[in-house]
Amino acid sequence: MGNPKSLNEKRLTKKQVQQIITSEGRLHEEYTECFKDIYASGYIQQDLVYELSNDRFLFVFDPQEKSIGGKGDIFTKDYLIRRIKWRQRVKDDYANNRGSSVSHWRFYSKHKNDFIKQVDVLITELAKILNIDIKNLNKTYKSLDIVSESIEQYGIDNAIINIYDNLVAYIGEVVRTQVDGNWEINSNSSGGPYPYIDIGLKRIQYMPINIVWDCLHGLEIVDFRKAAGNEARQVGAKASIEKGEYGQKI
Missing domain, CATH: 1.20.120 (Four Helix Bundle (Hemerythrin (Met), subunit A))
Structure with missing residues (x-):
């Protein structure tokens, strides 16, 4: 099942994700950095964000993840930015108790x-x-x-x-x-x-x-x-x- 906020009905498979990246995806380094999580153990989880046409963005789960890695969803720019801001607020609140x-x-x-x-x-x-x-x-x-x-x-x-x-x-x-x-x-x-x-x-x-x-x-x-x-x-x-x-x- 895909994210209910995504533009795709079902979560994109690894193959579909790679096809989209090959045809039009461009890694968005700034947005990708926003989805980087560093755990106490030192493990780094890094989801990826690719810019597509018509203000759409492809979100790809960390390829190193065993179950969902490499799969993805497509979101509008407005929703992706909202999600990025939300993540930052959650991190900031957690860091400040x-x-x-x-x-x-x-x-x-x-x-x-x-x-x-x-x-x-x-x-x-x-x-x-x-x-x-x-x-x-x-x-x-x-x-x-x-x-x-x-x-x-x-x-x-x-x-x-x-x-x-x-x-x-x-x-x-x-x-x-x-x-x-x-x-x-x-x-x-x-x-x-x-x-x-x-x-x-x-x-x-x-x-x-x-x-x-x-x-x-x-x-x-x-x-x-x-x-x-x-x-x-x-x-x-x-x-x-x-x-x-x-x-x-x-």
């Missing part, structure tokens, strides 16, 4: 423990920076589609560096409005202080940080609405159990 949503947010947050006091200002800034009419930020799940599209234009790397808190603030307000909750700073569970949405149940936390992390840290097109819906369903199910177990708010 940013392996969780909270640690990632805490590294980039400009407000941290003062975050809750800044929520309204952060949302106003978000609208201005992304050139969104503030009236369209009406705290509905549907409004997250506008934010998602704007982030794709603004750039994920720019969003992480410049407006991380702003995104957590607005998405948190959407969730808070939908579940009738309140902003709180974590002090009950592990992870240190971080903002979350509280609904009065001790072990229940709606996490806008998780929603932002899920979208900015992944490889897929940004979809805050989908991520927020997933968070609402998952935490909502836990909340229903919690209410059933304890019968009252704590």
Whole structure:
């Protein structure tokens, strides 16, 4: 099976890959270097990238790999660049111990423990920076589609560096409005202080940080609405159990 994002229906065989390279492939040294992994043992895994016509690129798995080596997929330039940027973010996060949503947010947050006091200002800034009419930020799940599209234009790397808190603030307000909750700073569970949405149940936390992390840290097109819906369903199910177990708010 090929990569679902590839232009080929099935993964290309070694023979097909070699035929494409012979007919039109040109090794792209810069992009190839981006797919070089050096392991602690000293082993080097080197996938290869060949430039094709019409802004297409042939990705070839390291020929030294026993099972999949030499096989490949063809991607659009846009997707390949997105994948390269994603790999770099993952490597950078790993090297700097940013392996969780909270640690990632805490590294980039400009407000941290003062975050809750800044929520309204952060949302106003978000609208201005992304050139969104503030009236369209009406705290509905549907409004997250506008934010998602704007982030794709603004750039994920720019969003992480410049407006991380702003995104957590607005998405948190959407969730808070939908579940009738309140902003709180974590002090009950592990992870240190971080903002979350509280609904009065001790072990229940709606996490806008998780929603932002899920979208900015992944490889897929940004979809805050989908991520927020997933968070609402998952935490909502836990909340229903919690209410059933304890019968009252704590």
